[in-house]
Amino acid sequence: MGFDPLSLGVMAAGAGLSTIGSGLTAGSQAKNGARQAAARNEVLRQQNAKLDKFAADNRGDFNTTIGTYDPNAQTAQRGALEATRAGDSDAAVNAATGAALAAPTGFSESASPAVAADFKSRMADASTRALEHGRAGAKLQAYDDSQLKNDLGNKQLARNIDTTNNYARGTAALTAPLQDFAQFQAYRPPSMLGGLVSGVGSLLSNYGGYSLGKGTSPFSGLFGGGANTAGLAPSVPFAKANNGFGVGV
């Protein structure tokens, strides 16, 4: 029993070419996929870099604000606010006691100098009491003033962060569409070579198998040669089996 080596060779060549063609196609597809993935990743990197910058800006603003909460800074802030209030209070008290001292009390020329001196002394005491009262109030109110200043700073920080996050939200929302655009730009149609090679390989495989089944040489018809040059008798069970099952058994 023997098989036509040419038919077998053609079949083998066809199978080989099919395999090579498949490989070429797969390779082309893999390269295309890798190119598109790289394009999407590059867009993602760029968008993430922008988001990282926004985060860094926010962190900088936050650190600046939190720095104002340093205990020494808070003490200095409170002291400055207390000084402002105390200054306003002192000015008001001095204006009032000055006016009170200047207002005629009805002292007559016959009033004793002791009474007049007593009047001035009591007025000075009254002024001192009012000044101390005002300064104590200024010290107390400075705590609320300082808290207000802290709150105003916090609100400005929140506004700045919200504005930056507005930018970040816009950037993040565009990431997916930009990735798609980049993918489309990176797309290349697959090479036809792989398909052609596979096609040729399939043709050869099928032809080789057909020739093997017919018991003829694959090239017999091409050169006008006799039939059955493969030396395979029609009565060979293999051929009969081939008649039923086509190429190969």
Place this chain on the structure above:
Amino acid sequence: MGWDLFGTKKAAKTQAAIAGQAAAETQAREAKREADVGAGKTAIDQAFAQYNPDFFSNYKSAYLNNYNPQVDRQYTMAQDKLKAQLAGQGVLESGVGNNAFADLANTYATAKSGIAGQANDAANQLQSKIDNSKTSLYSANAAAADPQSAAAQATALSTSLAQPTTYSPLADLFSSALNSYGAYRSASNGNTGGGGGAIDPNANGPGGGYYRPSSTYGGSSVSTVG
């Protein structure tokens, strides 16, 4: 391979060009939106720059100028009443009178100091209101992303905030001090020792008005005038 048998390469190039154009337009629109938000924020900050320390200092001055004249007028009237009371009792030029005037002056000075503190409180409240408006505008700016619209809103709101508000008049500050003195004098008339007879707080003639100091006013070294 260099051929384009079925036009697939050309189609892919066209798709790539369209995708590139779309990407560029999308990024340009986002860049413009960010620029609009940033410009709106700048417009708001510039509009609110007028609310500086000078603005609040002027506000405090306006507050003081509204209430201090009322205090001054009340003090002048209270002082006149006190003078009349003391003169009627003959203790105008005395330690009693001095003490009463000093207490009245203390009440006056404390009231003025209190108004100065209230002016600071009112300025703080105004500053908080203004800051709330600024926050509202930041939100509107982010939503609209239209710098011209945000600037127009900022100008309108900042102008309305600059209008002065009306304030209620002061209550009577010195009546309690004068009433306390009057009550003391009434009580002292029933507790006087030496000098003969009860003291009429409204007496104007000589001999009236002697009194011994009580613990209400403290101190035992108050001089009296005969």
